[in-house]
Amino acid sequence: MGGYNAPLLPQDDCQMPELPEVETVRRGLVPVMEGQVITQADVNRPDLRWPFPDRMAQRLTDQKVLGLRRRSKYILADLASGESLLIHLGMSGRMLISGDPLGQFVHDHPAPEKHDHVVLHMANGARITFNDPRRFGAMDLMQTATADTHPLLAKLGPEPLGNAFNEAYLVQALAAKNTPIKSALLDQRIIAGLGNIYVCEALFRARISPKRKAGQISAVRIRALVPIIRDVIAEAIEAGGSSLRDFRQTDGELGYFQHRFDVYDRENEPCRHEDCAGHISRIVQSGRSSFYCVKCQR
DNA sequence: ATAGGCACCTGGTGGC
């Protein structure tokens, strides 16, 4: 009897809620949540990283989900009440869909697991379970109309795939920055949605050392970084999308990581630039691992 | 204002 318990994030060793993974989760939630009413909300603890908003379960119950949006690494579910539910996956958050909302799966609600903090029951029979062992994730409710001013969203920089992120912007934003380019690109006020992995990957493609001070990189190289960042993110979203199709058609397993990284977690392995015989190094910058090729990233 | 470091929390892995 085949059960269905589909993680919408890569499981096992590879969970990675940076922008592309969050976008993949959002896309996976759309067909089971959009236009559907939340008939019940189980809130199994008072908080994640912060306390949940007052009366969260009641404010979700009987609300129709009008749409699911994403800003940076946050998902926003716009509700008929005029409020929006903000969801952040932190480091270890996952969304699991169970039930048979699309008529494609064996109906089977798995036994609750440890760290199932919030469960949304939808009118179509789907259950969406937020599971987050480390509890760095977050949920909050706000007025949809003023969502942009929410403290977690207000200071975010441009979306990497949006028009506001362009060559002129990035050159300007990094000028006179005294921090390493690695740190600057992780700064969500400069560009929203990049995390440790995709910053490493983008710098590798651009052949820029993560140690180089942002403000001392030539404008030419910064301009070149812009389409590279867009590509890295867009390709990862595409990989996520194909994994969603795969799991729908098969057995509920997300075959996410046919998508492989060029540098992330490849310490001592060969550099993948064709003209380079170097190997990938790992260094620690502000407490986080940076992977790069010392030989060809300058 | 800006940059660096720490804290939050749990679980997995690898060494002894």
Add this chain to the structure above:
DNA sequence: TGCCACCAGGTGCCTA
């Protein structure tokens, strides 16, 4: 087998 140190995709907050 057990214990312990170390590592992990994020980001707010405190300190200099």
